[in-house]
Amino acid sequence: MSFRSRPSSASLAWPYLMGIVVLVAVPAVGTLYLAFTEYFGIEAPNLVGIDNFTRMLGSDRFWTALGNSTIYVLIAVPLRVVAAVGLALLLHTRSTGSGAARTAVFLPTVVPDVAYALLWLYIFNPLFGPLTLGLEAVGISSPEWLVDPATARFSVALMSAFQIGEGFVIALAVRRSIPNHLYESAAVDGASSWFTLSRVTLPMLLPVLSLLALRDVIISFQANFVPALIVTEGGPRLATFFLPLYVYREGFRYGLLGYAAAVTLTMFAITAVVVVIQYRLAKRWRLV
Amino acid sequence: MSVAVRGLRKIYSESQRNGKPVVALEDVDLEGQPGELLVVVGPSGSGKSTLLRCVAGLEKPDSGSVFIASREVTSVRPGDRDVAMVFQEYALYPHVSVSGNISFGLRARKIPAAEIARRVSSTAELLGLDELLHRKPPELSGGERQRVALARAIVRDPQAFLLDEPLSNLDAELRARTRADIRSLQRELEKTMIYVTHDQVEAMTMGDRVAVLRSGRVEQIGTPLDVYDRPANTFVGGFFGSPPMNMFPAEISPDHRRAATLGVRPEDVAFVGEDYAKLGGEVTLAETIGSEVIVHVAAKHGRFLIKAPRDDAPAPGDRVGLNFNNRSVHAFDAEGRRM
Numbered sequence: 101m102s103f104r105s106r107p108s109s110a111s112l113a114w115p116y117l118m119g120i121v122v123l124v125a126v127p128a129v130g131t132l133y134l135a136f137t138e139y140f141g142i143e144a145p146n147l148v149g150i151d152n153f154t155r156m157l158g159s160d161r162f163w164t165a166l167g168n169s170t171i172y173v174l175i176a177v178p179l180r181v182v183a184a185v186g187l188a189l190l191l192h193t194r195s196t197g198s199g200a201a202r203t204a205v206f207l208p209t210v211v212p213d214v215a216y217a218l219l220w221l222y223i224f225n226p227l228f229g230p231l232t233l234g235l236e237a238v239g240i241s242s243p244e245w246l247v248d249p250a251t252a253r254f255s256v257a258l259m260s261a262f263q264i265g266e267g268f269v270i271a272l273a274v275r276r277s278i279p280n281h282l283y284e285s286a287a288v289d290g291a292s293s294w295f296t297l298s299r300v301t302l303p304m305l306l307p308v309l310s311l312l313a314l315r316d317v318i319i320s321f322q323a324n325f326v327p328a329l330i331v332t333e334g335g336p337r338l339a340t341f342f343l344p345l346y347v348y349r350e351g352f353r354y355g356l357l358g359y360a361a362a363v364t365l366t367m368f369a370i371t372a373v374v375v376v377i378q379y380r381l382a383k384r385w386r387l388v
Numbered sequence: 389m390s391v392a393v394r395g396l397r398k399i400y401s402e403s404q405r406n407g408k409p410v411v412a413l414e415d416v417d418l419e420g421q422p423g424e425l426l427v428v429v430g431p432s433g434s435g436k437s438t439l440l441r442c443v444a445g446l447e448k449p450d451s452g453s454v455f456i457a458s459r460e461v462t463s464v465r466p467g468d469r470d471v472a473m474v475f476q477e478y479a480l481y482p483h484v485s486v487s488g489n490i491s492f493g494l495r496a497r498k499i500p501a502a503e504i505a506r507r508v509s510s511t512a513e514l515l516g517l518d519e520l521l522h523r524k525p526p527e528l529s530g531g532e533r534q535r536v537a538l539a540r541a542i543v544r545d546p547q548a549f550l551l552d553e554p555l556s557n558l559d560a561e562l563r564a565r566t567r568a569d570i571r572s573l574q575r576e577l578e579k580t581m582i583y584v585t586h587d588q589v590e591a592m593t594m595g596d597r598v599a600v601l602r603s604g605r606v607e608q609i610g611t612p613l614d615v616y617d618r619p620a621n622t623f624v625g626g627f628f629g630s631p632p633m634n635m636f637p638a639e640i641s642p643d644h645r646r647a648a649t650l651g652v653r654p655e656d657v658a659f660v661g662e663d664y665a666k667l668g669g670e671v672t673l674a675e676t677i678g679s680e681v682i683v684h685v686a687a688k689h690g691r692f693l694i695k696a697p698r699d700d701a702p703a704p705g706d707r708v709g710l711n712f713n714n715r716s717v718h719a720f721d722a723e724g725r726r727m
Contacts (some may be wrong), residue, residue, distance in 0.1 A: 171687060279479070281476065281479040283476045284444075284466075284475065285540075286467045288445070288446070288467065288469075288471065288473045289467065289472075289497075290493060291492070295496050299496075303481075303484075304483060306483075352669035
């Protein structure tokens with residue numbers, strides 16, 4: 101009898117690893133290199149040292165985009181986490197209609213980004229959009245969502261607050277994993293709903309809350325590209341001119357691929373720093 | 389303060405057994421008297437936990453009433469019934485320290501902080517938890533968690549305690565020790581305690597009185613010895629005692645020729661010469677349990693289990709005669725009721 105060597109389980113990961121290398125690692129290394137070059141996509145890249153970064157730091161447009169992105173993250177992340185967790189807490193029980201409601205919560209996440217953006221363009225329409233009409237029907241004068249710079253950033257964040265399917269499912273699973281006898285014990289002990297929520301449910305959800313916040317920071321720095329491009333085109337008066345749109349304009353409209361790579365790298369570094377700080381804080385508070 | 393249920397009925401219409409809704413409790417009347425430890429015992433599915441949950445207010449009975457300290461609480465919220473419950477799984481909050489777990493109910497009721505500190509410390513002392521107050525439940529052993537769960541109930545100083553199989557997650561040695569601890573604690577506190585278990589040994593050793601439940605009905609209530617010595621029916625006779633009571637079909641007497649069952653406990657059967665024996669049979673198995681041997685005898689009426697001292701026990705394959713005192717025989721009618 102001969103022993104044939106069996107393929108190790110690690111070898112099963114090869115197709116995936118190949119994909120990572122070709123689609124992620126190589127472009128990432130390419131970006132790192134291009135960030136230090138002048139490159140228009142026609143001739144070979146020309147090494148220019150940190151010129152791109154110096155230019156970026158001196159550019160008003162860059163600072164506007166960074167400011168916009170920061171404000172967007174500060175609005176969108178809490179909104180998304182609260183929406184995902186809040187809906188999970190409301191819909192975790194198996195009652196009539198809750199299955200349909202859970203599907204409804206997940207649905208916007210699987211709508212293609214462009215279709216989703218066009219849908220919101222209609223919803224936010226200042227003349228015949230359902231949101232405007234609805235508010236006016238109950239006597240509230242509707243803000244001019246995408247027209248007014250003050251509300252435009254919030255409007256784009258509001259759009260993102262409905263694409264929370266994954267966070268919702270995670271929060272739902274964690275809520276369901278909390279044993280029911282903890283709630284029964286609290287009820288016998290005379291705890292009010294608020295006391296139980298604040299002393300039992302939320303503390304037990306905290307690890308997942310911080311995980312969701314980390315993940316949403318990463319997503320929110322990038323995910324506003326489609327709405328900013330299609331719905332607002334960076335306007336009004338640059339209010340929704342976010343970093344991804346800036347990178348896109350510089351790289352693909354003006355052909356400054358080296359410069360766009362430098363901004364991308366900066367965006368990556370900022371995200372990394374924020375995530376590390378968040379993780380450290382979560383660790384210090386023993387949340388993860 | 390007493391705890392009583394009257395005509396309690398609970399049906400789980402969403403779960404089915406043999407195509408019918410499950411009747412968890414059927415007209416249950418029961419009263420735990422002031423300062424009494426009443427053990428509710430029965431096999432799984434007998435409705436004992438449902439009964440306790442109805443008393444706590446975690447289940448709403450379909451009909452019947454619950455009284456705590458003579459006040460009707462059937463539609464009162466669990467938190468307003470002034471009972472404390474110890475759960476089988478302990479129900480400790482894993483993210484909160486032992487001290488936080490013990491004080492949870494007091495904080496929920498907005499008791500002043502100084503009072504909470506005083507009560508937590510005296511309860512922790514009572515249960516030997518003083519050293520563990522800053523630990524969290526995942527860092528505790530099973531026995532320690534169990535004591536925290538008890539402390540959380542005791543610290544509230546409720547009218548009554550409800551315990552749902554509190555020892556079933558402990559190993560045998562710890563279970564025996566904790567059994568005695570709970571018993572003496574209850575005597576010290578002089579509070580009514582309803583203690584649910586499936587373990588007949590817990591019922592026998594702990595209860596002032598024992599209520600035996602089967603299929604949602606109370607089969608018998610009485611002191612442990614009452615229930616053991618005078619079982620109300622074949623079910624109770626078979627449920628208490630280890631090994632269980634030997635049962636065999638018999639006809640009572642020539643004049644009342646009623647089909648019946650006779651029961652005799654393993655310790656009431658003696659080995660005698662076959663000439664003097666009421667029954668004869670062959671030993672099929674002898675299980676030694678320390679000082680005693682449980683002898684299995686195949687007799688004409690079925691299998692008998694007999695408890696015998698180790699020196700006196702026959703060996704497998706031996707032919708033996710069995711005898712017992714007529715006064716130790718329990719007679720049951722055709723419906724299985726004690727005659």
